[in-house]
Amino acid sequence: MECDLTIRDLVPSDNYLLHHRVDCCSYHLDRKELSKILIESMIHHNGVGLSANQIGIWERAFVILADEEITVCFNPKIIKAYAKKISFEEGCLTYPDQFYEVIRPASIVAKWEDEDGKIHKEKLTGFKARVFQHEYDHLEGVDFLERSTGYADIHPEKT
Numbered sequence: 506m507e508c509d510l511t512i513r514d515l516v517p518s519d520n521y522l523l524h525h526r527v528d529c530c531s532y533h534l535d536r537k538e539l540s541k542i543l544i545e546s547m548i549h550h551n552g553v554g555l556s557a558n559q560i561g562i563w564e565r566a567f568v569i570l571a572d573e574e575i576t577v578c579f580n581p582k583i584i585k586a587y588a589k590k591i592s593f594e595e596g597c598l599t600y601p602d603q604f605y606e607v608i609r610p611a612s613i614v615a616k617w618e619d620e621d622g623k624i625h626k627e628k629l630t631g632f633k634a635r636v637f638q639h640e641y642d643h644l645e646g647v648d649f650l651e652r653s654t655g656y657a658d659i660h661p662e663k664t
């Protein structure tokens with residue numbers, strides 16, 4: 506039996522790959538192959554986003570699933586963060602069953618390359634902006650626990 510190399514396991518949350526900044530993509534990186542691995546692995550693990558270092562690949566790339574669209578971003582950058590911030594409950598494939606409220610800018614201007622090296626620049630808002638920032642943090646070696654304001658499932662009683 507052949508093993509499926511397209512679907513990768515998640516590395517444990519204490520793995521050093523998740524706690525160091527990932528530099529720009531290697532020159533000889535097979536971007537089409539990595540795209541496939543990221544997309545298939547994200548779908549397999551039921552995520553809405555997955556960064557390469559979460560599955561043990563040391564490349565600056567992630568995939569996001571937002572607005573019914575899958576986007577793979579290589580060398581992503583946030584070039585502008587708008588002042589308005591909102592709180593939103595986030596989860597993470599690296600931390601199954603943990604959900605936290607995280608405050609982030611509601612909108613950003615993001616820049617990235619696609620698998621053909623073409624540069625994209627877009628203003629992102631809503632869910633897509635949220636997922637982009639969460640995955641971007643992974644590549645910066647930051648996880649959402651460091652951003653969280655506390656357990657999301659603890660709410661003060663309404664009076």
Ligand SMILES: [Zn+2]
Nearest residue numbers: 596597598599
């Ligand atoms: Zn995550």
